[in-house]
Amino acid sequence: MSSRVVVCSGCCCGRVEKGHNEVPVDGLNNAWEQHALENSVELMISGCLGPCKMNNVSVLVTDGDMLWLGGLGEESHYGALVEWAKEVARYGPSARLPEILAKKQFEPTNVKEEVLDSISNLLRIERG
DSSP: OOEEEEEEOSSSTTOGGGTOOOOOHHHHHHHHHHTTOTTTEEEEEESOOSOGGGOSOEEEEETTEEEEEOOOOSHHHHHHHHHHHHHHHHHOTTOOOOHHHHTTBOOOOSOOHHHHHHHHHHHHHHHO
16 A cells, blocks of 8 residues: 555644644545455544644655645545545555645645654655
8 A cells, every 4th residue: 555644633723722623534434445445545534633723634654755735624625635535545655645635735834853754754655
């Protein structure tokens, strides 16, 4: 498995009491199961990824790349994550990112060092 979707559900992401939209963890897990994605695109629900000012952050990890997405506050954003994962399962990691997610890309700053180390380790494992 060379692709992963890492969804933050940490200190800020999904915290309604902080004014952020909920992260639909159960809905994502159900979608992964419903579409049998777990064998081709791993879904990882994580703690805080670090760039809290972006809130509701996800990282798409494919073939040595990390694509950061922030401000995923609508159900359609998470639906697009599922659609992207389905495309990756069908066509591989070069699958096109849905436009709704492309608009949410950002270059991370203030990422926790242990998060980068963890994701980098995943990339090294995949590269062998």
